Amino acid sequence: MEIYCKTDIGRERTENQDNVWGEMLCANACAAVLCDGMGGESRGGLASKLAVETVSKKIKESFTENMSDNSIRNLLITSVIAANTAVRSCPKESENEIMGTTCVAVIVSNKTAHIVNVGDSRAYQLFTDGDDECIRQITRDHSHVRELVEKGIITEEEAKTHPKRSKITRAIGAEDDVTPDYFELDLNSYDMLLLCSDGLSAYGDDLDILDICFDNKPKDCCEALVGYANNNGGHDNVSVALISV
Secondary structure (H helix, E strand, C coil), X not given: CEEEEEEECCCXXXXXXXXXXXXXEECCEEEEEEEEEEECCCHHHHHHHHHHHHHHHHHHHHCCCCCCHHHHHHHHHHHHHHHHHHHHHXXXXXXXXXXXXXXXXXXXXXXXXXXXXXXXXXXXXXXXECCEEEEEECCCCCEHHHHHHHCCCCCHHHHHHCCCCCCECCCECCCCCCCCEEEEEECCCCCEEEEECHHHHCCCCHHHHHHHHHHCCHHHHHHHHHHHHHHCCCCCCEEEEEEEC
């Protein structure tokens, strides 16, 4: 098992409000957390930093090699709740200040992936099915355009250019309580799990992402994905974490 991470400011932003962490927990387990902050000036970056620090700290302190699937699920959910408390408790600079962050986090233990998400940062599974290479989005975006697509009001293609495509409906720090979605899936040998901020997913194509990951060695994928996002304009901060089983 291998894990790699990278974050980049992009070509248009003056600050990187993304934060990402990834680490091996033991020989058969690893974890990653990726957050994309929102808020004026430095506040979005602070929110994502607090969230990544809180979730990663709880994982490193509490994970054990023989944890049950249910215990890992509870660890991830309570870690996200703790991150929400940390961001909410941070002193605000003004009464109407917006300070929040998306979050997608994963623990892979013995080829089982446990994933939580809040917001529109994503987790993808990349795998082979027979002779075909496939990509599948695991998480569901908590976003305005996702709701419109699911209601049949707009198409997937229209969602990519919708003026409110960056509006999310759930975030760490936005409310007193937060409910992350939870996903669990079994991985096969040579599968990959990709976490990314919308700096990649909103300005790239899933099939291009698939090709990049299968055409490069795992240790080179993150650099290649960031380069791809920047070559597509680099309109946003971009962060990725890749786990190769």
